[in-house]
């Protein structure tokens with residue numbers, strides 16, 4: 066028996082079989098370090114700002130456009146600090162970490178990256194989706210609030226809201242309802258949809274309406290981290306109070322930008 070095991074034929078078969086087993090093992094290192102080839106990314110227009118896209122080379126945390134205590138009509142100072150300095154920063158840091166071996170992806174704007182998720186290697190795709198989305202959503206969020214905000218909408222958006230929803234009060238009710246109905250974490254938005262109409266939509270987690278072909282004109286963050294310190298489980302109170310800091314000037318600029326195709 067021992068002689069049979071040491072025979073040249075058995076040794077040769079064992080050697081070939083070993084080669085086959087080794088060649089079938091997944092090479093994870095090679096997969097994760099190969100920069101994704103992006104032949105022709107879907108073009109993306111600016112959404113983070115009215116006049117420019119959001120860079121990923123590297124992603125950077127934008128400063129708050131006002132002091133952290135400036136929105137106290139709706140959001141307390143500590144919530145603003147933790148929300149911006151920790152939550153938003155972690156989306157930025159996690160995105161840069163996910164993209165560290167992906168020079169081709171870093172060349173894309175955040176908007177283009179979210180429209181070309183299929184070009185992102187599968188092993189980092191979900192991290193890119195969550196963290197690029199989180200970076201984009203919060204960048205928009207800080208801008209559409211202001212210490213001098215609140216009150217009735219002004220300018221062209223006021224007219225468009227009245228035409229679409231009947232009145233500002235109706236619009237506010239429907240927006241708040243959609244924010245309350247979002248189960249778990251996510252966002253409520255006023256968008257211009259692909260048909261060119263104003264529409265209230267809600268997205269889960271850190272998804273952004275651009276993934277559905279819509280332009281986000283304004284949005285409210287309904288993750289618990291956005292309101293829990295002051296409002297605890299009373300999301301509806303947060304949604305109601307939030308209108309006291311809505312920046313209608315910036316929302317008008319975004320509404321105008323949404324009309325550019």
Ligand SMILES: [Fe+2]
Nearest residue numbers: 152286288291
């Ligand atoms: Fe948030």
